[in-house]
Amino acid sequence: MKSVILLSGGLDSTTTLALAQKQGFDLYCLTFDYGQRHKVELDRARDIAKHFGAVDHQVVKIDLRQFGGSALTASIDVPIGRNQQEMAAEIPITYVPARNTIFLSFCLAYAEVKEATDIFIGVNAVDYSGYPDCRPEFIKAFENLANLATKAGVEGKSRLKIHTPLIELSKAEIIKKGFELGVDYAMTHSCYDPKEGGVSCGVCDSCQLRLKGFQEAGVKDPIKYSL
Amino acid sequence: MKSVILLSGGLDSTTTLALAQKQGFDLYCLTFDYGQRHKVELDRARDIAKHFGAVDHQVVKIDLRQFGGSALTASIDVPIGRNQQEMAAEIPITYVPARNTIFLSFCLAYAEVKEATDIFIGVNAVDYSGYPDCRPEFIKAFENLANLATKAGVEGKSRLKIHTPLIELSKAEIIKKGFELGVDYAMTHSCYDPKEGGVSCGVCDSCQLRLKGFQEAGVKDPIKYSL
Numbered sequence: 500m501k502s503v504i505l506l507s508g509g510l511d512s513t514t515t516l517a518l519a520q521k522q523g524f525d526l527y528c529l530t531f532d533y534g535q536r537h538k539v540e541l542d543r544a545r546d547i548a549k550h551f552g553a554v555d556h557q558v559v560k561i562d563l564r565q566f567g568g569s570a571l572t573a574s575i576d577v578p579i580g581r582n583q584q585e586m587a588a589e590i591p592i593t594y595v596p597a598r599n600t601i602f603l604s605f606c607l608a609y610a611e612v613k614e615a616t617d618i619f620i621g622v623n624a625v626d627y628s629g630y631p632d633c634r635p636e637f638i639k640a641f642e643n644l645a646n647l648a649t650k651a652g653v654e655g656k657s658r659l660k661i662h663t664p665l666i667e668l669s670k671a672e673i674i675k676k677g678f679e680l681g682v683d684y685a686m687t688h689s690c691y692d693p694k695e696g697g698v699s700c701g702v703c704d705s706c707q708l709r710l711k712g713f714q715e716a717g718v719k720d721p722i723k724y725s726l
Numbered sequence: 727m728k729s730v731i732l733l734s735g736g737l738d739s740t741t742t743l744a745l746a747q748k749q750g751f752d753l754y755c756l757t758f759d760y761g762q763r764h765k766v767e768l769d770r771a772r773d774i775a776k777h778f779g780a781v782d783h784q785v786v787k788i789d790l791r792q793f794g795g796s797a798l799t800a801s802i803d804v805p806i807g808r809n810q811q812e813m814a815a816e817i818p819i820t821y822v823p824a825r826n827t828i829f830l831s832f833c834l835a836y837a838e839v840k841e842a843t844d845i846f847i848g849v850n851a852v853d854y855s856g857y858p859d860c861r862p863e864f865i866k867a868f869e870n871l872a873n874l875a876t877k878a879g880v881e882g883k884s885r886l887k888i889h890t891p892l893i894e895l896s897k898a899e900i901i902k903k904g905f906e907l908g909v910d911y912a913m914t915h916s917c918y919d920p921k922e923g924g925v926s927c928g929v930c931d932s933c934q935l936r937l938k939g940f941q942e943a944g945v946k947d948p949i950k951y952s953l
Contacts, residue, residue: 557792557793559788559789559792560789561786561788562786562787563835565784565786566784566835566836566839566840595835596834596835596838596839596876596877597831597832597834597835597838597875597876598835599875600831600834600835600871600872600875601828601831601832601835604824604827604828604831605824605828607823607824607827608790608793608822608823608824608825608827608828609793611823611824612793612823613793631874631875631876631877632874632875632876634874636874637871637874637875640867640870640871640874640875641871643867643870643871644827644864644867644868644870644871645827647858647859647861647863647864647867648824648826648827648858648859648864648867649823649824649858649859650823650858
């Protein structure tokens with residue numbers, strides 16, 4: 500069974516990858532070089548795909564900066580030092596317009612060419628407090644679209660499924676699950692605003708959620724922080 | 727009112743652009759450089775956007791060849807000399823996996839950044855005999871997705887609409903409508919396999935549909951053909 504895995508090189512997508520492998524899927528990984536400020540993600544994604552023995556790993560280059568509109572791709576400062584309540588109060592400035600719609604569309608093209616019918620994406624409850632395109636109803640709508648958009652769907656040969664194994668989990672639960680599967684989180688990267696050598700800042704929203712997750716899971720985060 | 731127009735530089739998208747303008751929309755045009763074999767399309771799209779006084783025109787570069795799988799992007803010969811029945815009998819080899827899903831996803835990102843709530847795409851009845859992602863049910867599913875995927879949709883500020891003004895029309899009807907609107911079809915390009923200087927081949931599926939459309943509309947196609 501072939502599966503397409505959206506792999507950012509972060510904690511969530513790496514755990515998702517491990518879960519797909521555990522379910523017996525062959526791994527076709529897709530990573531985006533989308534003008535993100537944290538390019539170290541791409542190196543991590545390459546190492547992780549290799550480590551898990553992925554059959555194929557494609558890095559797709561798209562320029563989401565072209566339209567502007569997000570602190571992750573434009574030259575806007577990412578917010579630092581906020582608590583989870585503050586993060587959840589609004590759609591974050593790190594939101595990239597239509598990002599998951601674009602990412603899943605490419606997953607769909609990749610799946611169609613490879614004749615895979617299973618796509619894995621590591622969206623979760625922590626994300627969908629803020630990002631509209633991480634919510635379960637969005638994923639369901641994309642799955643519906645995918646089955647109307649493709650040859651295989653039209654010809655009734657197979658039904659495409661979007662797997663979101665983390666969607667109900669908190670960051671701590673994700674980390675615990677990863678530990679059970681033997682995931683080495685030292686390979687992963689989460690920081691929105693890494694310092695020299697890819698060292699994580701420790702204060703952006705993503706670092707804070709990660710650190711809080713490890714704390715709540717009762718395990719030590721193996722990566723280095725500058726603060 | 728701002729609108730995002732998917733502009734390929736072909737006959738259908740140019741007619742769609744003219745219709746959006748007639749309805750009073752400001753024009754934000756989006757064109758894809760996706761590794762198509764017929765790059766002359768891009769020059770035509772630039773000229774057309776300028777001619778119609780578009781507020782903005784973005785050319786997005788994405789590499790759909792990376793996954794392979796279509797005669798339009800891979801090094802597979804495009805079929806020639808087929809009649810419309812033969813074309814309609816199967817999903818064509820010129821089908822690019824998930825192409826309209828990807829294109830509409832970028833339209834959505836562009837619309838969100840520009841705060842446009844109207845997207846125009848020139849899909850039509852001729853196309854959807856063969857391409858799954860040109861059918862009305864696909865468009866409807868994308869519109870549903872779009873309203874779940876975006877900030878504006880989530881915050882209930884506005885509802886995004888996908889306009890398909892050509893969806894019920896034959897090629898001849900599209901051409902007649904364009905003529906009424908004063909569209910100069912000499913600016914447009916349709917050929918999948920153009921010869922030197924961008925001259926159309928006259929025998930690929932796209933040229934044949936175009937020529938048949940002009941014939942049925944009872945008007946002369948102003949572009950040059952090599953055959």
